[in-house]
Amino acid sequence: MADDLLATPVAADAPSSAPPTSTPDPHHVLVAVNLGSSPEAASQARSVVRDLLRQGRRPDLVDTACLLTSELVANAVVHAGSPVELVVDLDDARLAVEVIDPSSAAPEPVAAEPMSVSGRGLAMVADLADAWGVTRIVPGKAVWFSLTT
Numbered sequence: 001m002a003d004d005l006l007a008t009p010v011a012a013d014a015p016s017s018a019p020p021t022s023t024p025d026p027h028h029v030l031v032a033v034n035l036g037s038s039p040e041a042a043s044q045a046r047s048v049v050r051d052l053l054r055q056g057r058r059p060d061l062v063d064t065a066c067l068l069t070s071e072l073v074a075n076a077v078v079h080a081g082s083p084v085e086l087v088v089d090l091d092d093a094r095l096a097v098e099v100i101d102p103s104s105a106a107p108e109p110v111a112a113e114p115m116s117v118s119g120r121g122l123a124m125v126a127d128l129a130d131a132w133g134v135t136r137i138v139p140g141k142a143v144w145f146s147l148t149t
Contacts, residue, residue, distance in 0.1 A: 028091040029056060035073065037083045042073040045086045049097065056090050061147055064128050065095055068145050071121040072099040075107055076143065087142075094130075095147045102140040 033048050035041040046066040053062045069086070076084040080101035087098040109122040125132050129145035 029089075031086075031088045033086045035084050035086055037077050037081060039074075039077070041077050041084060042070045045069050045073040045099075048086060049088055052088055052090055053095070058090070058095070058149055061095055061149065065097065065147060068125050068129055068147075069097050069099075071125055072097070072143050072145070075099075075121055076101040076103075079103065079105065079107070080140070090149070092149065094149050096144060097146075098135075098142045098144040100137065100140065100142045104136070104140055106134050106141060107143055 029052060031048060031052060033044070035044055046069055049065050049069045050062055053059060053065060073084060073086065076099050080103035082102055085098075085100040087096075087100065089096040089098075107122055109126070125145055130148045132143075132145040135142045135144065
């Protein structure tokens with residue numbers, strides 16, 4: 001699945017208020033956005049996903065998709081320390097979200113202490129997504145999740 005997302009180059013550096021760049025099929029939308037490495041990257045990514053799902057008439061997925069997107073982007077920004085790319089692929093069957101960064105270090109789920117304020121993100125992704133994983137790319141990796149629509 002993740003390889004399919006990477007095989008279709010679509011790029012946009014515009015903020016979420018711009019219309020998404022999409023494929024010709026009205027039932028399939030593919031958006032790619034370059035995000036910075038600042039804490040605002042997660043907010044920008046949520047806006048892209050929220051706007052796409054609302055335009056695609058899938059408001060039922062907004063909360064879960066935004067939460068999971070935020071987790072993946074925040075992890076990439078914190079651990080890779082570099083700009084990231086967000087790829088969102090929506091069709092009639094599924095929503096797939098990838099967060100691409102240049103670090104080759106794979107994310108590792110950890111057992112968070114009960115009072116810890118971090119360390120639960122990947123467990124949450126695993127619990128809420130229909131599927132998730134890591135795809136190695138050169139350079140770096142794409143961490144992705146999908147939700148059945």
